[in-house]
Structure formats: structure tokens, C-alpha cells
Amino acid sequence: MEKLLEVKDLHVSFQTYSGEVQAVRGVSFDVKKGETVAIVGESGCGKSVTAQTIIKLIPMPPGEIKQGSILFNEKEIVTKSKKEMFEIRGKEIGMIFQDPMTSLNPTMKVGNQIREGLIKHQRMSPRAATERAIELLKLVEIPQPEKRINQYPHEFSGGMRQRAMIAIALACNPKLLIADEPTTALDVTIQAQILKLMKNIQKKMGTSIILITHDLGVVADLCDRIVVMYAGKVVEQGTKREIFKNPQHPYTKGLLRSIPRLDQEKETSLIPIFGTPPDLISPPDGCGFCERCDDAMNICKLEDAELHQVSETHQSRCWLLHPMAQGVES
Structure with missing residues (x-):
């Protein structure tokens, strides 16, 4: 399937009185024509900044695209002027904001x-x-x-x-629709109606969708692929089935354990993810999830893992997938 959007090694920072906030740190993903991709993660992980950077809606300054590439229909977005972006916003890329x-x-x-x-x-x-x-x-x-x-x-x-x-x-x-937490302020019944509406519209119009959300339950029926973000980085991405049935990163597993599941025979209690995300003014050298992870090793504190290829469509950024970590127990 042909790629409509391709984000490569995107770095976005904000200059503040306290220092430089590294909101997005090397994010890469793509969206194919007619596909729905969900970007999930807790508040402050960089998912909304990533979405707004795609259509250059972040205020610059204090925001700044430090490096990276955003290709939309094989055209570079990063270098486009305000006038050129005016022709793209609304016409080729539409956005549904979080609070209407x-x-x-x-x-x-x-x-x-x-x-x-x-x-x-x-x-x-x-x-x-x-x-x-x-x-x-x-x-x-x-x-x-x-x-x-x-x-x-x-x-x-x-x-x-x-x-x-x-x-x-x-x-x-528009060819691409970005929906930034479109159901957050709505009750459960209206949430279901809005998601069903978006699904029906996509079938009629063939629009590609990026859905930004913190709730994995919301994306279960709507999305084809899922990108999981934490501390400004992509920690796992794969098809919907791969993420729900075979999660590889401890953070993704934690997200799934913290939401109710209807596909399990036995009733299990929900397990929260303890701790808080790292400060992105001085992000850690190693894995951002290290301090909250039960499976953390010494290497996790010193250096962040590369994205390991689990399958052709599934990647995870975790040292536990490294060949030398085989047999390591929690």
C-alpha cells in the first residue's frame, strides 16, 4: 500500500525559562493511504506535539523542529513556509482538536x-x-x-x-485527517457514536486517519496499526492484533493491564503503572521507562535500546529483545 505520510527521526523542542524541553525525540512512523493509525500514550508523552508538528501548528518560537523529516505525498513539510502550509491545512490535511x-x-x-x-x-x-x-x-x-x-x-x-x-x-x-483525542470530553455512549461515525466516513471517503489518544480501548475497533509513545519516543509499533495479542515492551504491557478486558475468561484486577514519566528538560541517557519497569536491567539505565524487529510489521524498543538478554527473568 502506498505511503501518504512518512515521519522520520523527528525531534521537537520548546525553549522555556527552566530550560529546553525535548518533547519529541526521534519519532518515526508512516501512514498509508486509507489506513487508520493510532498514536497512544499517557499525557506528556509527545503524541499531540507530534500531530501538531505534522501541520506546523506548534508556535515557533518557543517551539523548534531540531531535526527530522515529514514527507506528505512525497513533499517535505518541514521546509514549507507559512503561506505554503496555509494551502495544505484544511485542504489536504484536516484536524479535529481535543476540545471543540x-x-x-x-x-x-x-x-x-x-x-x-x-x-x-x-x-x-x-x-x-x-x-x-x-x-x-x-x-x-x-x-x-x-x-x-x-x-x-x-x-x-x-x-x-x-x-x-x-x-x-x-x-x-482532505487526504489525511488528524484526530487529537476527539472523544476525551464525551461520555461513553457519545464516544462510541463519534468513533462509529469516523469509521463510516473513512469507508465513504477513503481518508487516512491519525488518531491521538491515551486510551487503548478506544482504538480497538477503529485502527489498523498502533504506535505507542513514551517520554517523547516511539517504544513500540505494530498492527492492532500484534499490540493487543503479543505486546513486547513493558510499557505497552502496563497499558493493557490497566484497562478492563472483555476478551479474558477470568476476571482480573486492574494493575496501575506506578511512578511518573521522566523530566524531558533533562531526559535520561537510558530507557525513559526504566525507573517504572519491573524488568529493568543495568544496561537500561545507561543506554536506550534500538527498535528491535519482532516481525515484518512489529517493532519494540526494549533491551529484553536483544539476543544477549535471552533467558533473563523478571
């Missing part, structure tokens, strides 16, 4: 916010843009779209605001 209440403009009607991108990028007339906006509200299953198009965000419920955000992101038929 703060992402939507409270002073503009929802219809105007959808029409804005259509008029700028697609050069539509106001009448054609209005008709397309109504179609998009129907696509995201908002009832009475002809009426809702003239309402303000505060007149929408939380789930409807998220649907409106999806409509804005899809307005120009």
Missing part, C-alpha cells in the same frame, strides 16, 4: 465556520458553500442541518460540537 468548545469560534455561527474553508480553499460561491455545509452536517449526522447551520457553538451539545468539528475538518475532502 475552545476550538470553535464562539462568536461565529457554525455554518460560517464550515463555509470559511470552502470559500478560501475550494473557491466556492457563498450559496454553493452553504449547500455543501448542509451536506456535511448531514454526513456527520447532525439533525435538522438547515436550522443548525445558523446556530452558535453554545447552542450545540458536546457531541454535536465534536460532530461540527469533524464537518469542518472534512469540508475540503
Whole structure:
């Protein structure tokens, strides 16, 4: 399958009064056409910064892309100017932000916010843009779209605001849709509806999706591949089946132990991951998960492991996979 997006050795830092925060440290992954890839990890692991860097939404300064490459449709994103990125954002890459209440403009009607991108990028007339906006509200299953198009965000419920955000992101038929924790502020029932909606839209439009989330349970039905991040690095990536059935990194195993499982016959208690992530102003020389890992060895403190190839599609950054670590017990 042809690659739509390819991120290679991406390093992103932020200059603060306390020092340089190394938010993203050598992240590499790719997204194929029509594929859904989830980037998972706890808060502060760098997943949202990675997503926003793809469309250059991080403020620079204090943010800075230190090194790396972002190829979208074989075109380099890192070197593009603000004017060039304006043509890509919304038109070729759409984004659903984490909190629709703060992402939507409270002073503009929802219809105007959808029409804005259509008029700028697609050069539509106001009448054609209005008709397309109504179609998009129907696509995201908002009832009475002809009426809702003239309402303000505060007149929408939380789930409807998220649907409106999806409509804005899809307005120009982007090739790639980035969804940054699109279900975090919603209750479980609405979460399921939004995820089902995104799945149906992908089938209809063939859009590639990057789903950013801290909840592995959310991605179980929606995603094809999963990228697990910790302390600014990719610690494991593979197909959905490989990550759920055969996790190799201790952090991935910890995430799976800390969520309820319906595929196990015996009822087991949830086990939290104790401790806190490392300070990325002065990240450790070794494995970032070392201090929280029950299987840590001396080498883990001194040097970080390379990504070991578990299978053709499965990689894990752990010293336990090194040939010299065979037979090591917890």
C-alpha cells in the first residue's frame, strides 16, 4: 500500500525559562493511504506535539523542529513556509482538536465556520458553500442541518460540537485527517457514536486517519496499526492484533493491564503503572521507562535500546529483545 505520510527521526523542542524541553525525540512512523493509525500514550508523552508538528501548528518560537523529516505525498513539510502550509491545512490535511468548545469560534455561527474553508480553499460561491455545509452536517449526522447551520457553538451539545468539528475538518475532502483525542470530553455512549461515525466516513471517503489518544480501548475497533509513545519516543509499533495479542515492551504491557478486558475468561484486577514519566528538560541517557519497569536491567539505565524487529510489521524498543538478554527473568 502506498505511503501518504512518512515521519522520520523527528525531534521537537520548546525553549522555556527552566530550560529546553525535548518533547519529541526521534519519532518515526508512516501512514498509508486509507489506513487508520493510532498514536497512544499517557499525557506528556509527545503524541499531540507530534500531530501538531505534522501541520506546523506548534508556535515557533518557543517551539523548534531540531531535526527530522515529514514527507506528505512525497513533499517535505518541514521546509514549507507559512503561506505554503496555509494551502495544505484544511485542504489536504484536516484536524479535529481535543476540545471543540475552545476550538470553535464562539462568536461565529457554525455554518460560517464550515463555509470559511470552502470559500478560501475550494473557491466556492457563498450559496454553493452553504449547500455543501448542509451536506456535511448531514454526513456527520447532525439533525435538522438547515436550522443548525445558523446556530452558535453554545447552542450545540458536546457531541454535536465534536460532530461540527469533524464537518469542518472534512469540508475540503482532505487526504489525511488528524484526530487529537476527539472523544476525551464525551461520555461513553457519545464516544462510541463519534468513533462509529469516523469509521463510516473513512469507508465513504477513503481518508487516512491519525488518531491521538491515551486510551487503548478506544482504538480497538477503529485502527489498523498502533504506535505507542513514551517520554517523547516511539517504544513500540505494530498492527492492532500484534499490540493487543503479543505486546513486547513493558510499557505497552502496563497499558493493557490497566484497562478492563472483555476478551479474558477470568476476571482480573486492574494493575496501575506506578511512578511518573521522566523530566524531558533533562531526559535520561537510558530507557525513559526504566525507573517504572519491573524488568529493568543495568544496561537500561545507561543506554536506550534500538527498535528491535519482532516481525515484518512489529517493532519494540526494549533491551529484553536483544539476543544477549535471552533467558533473563523478571
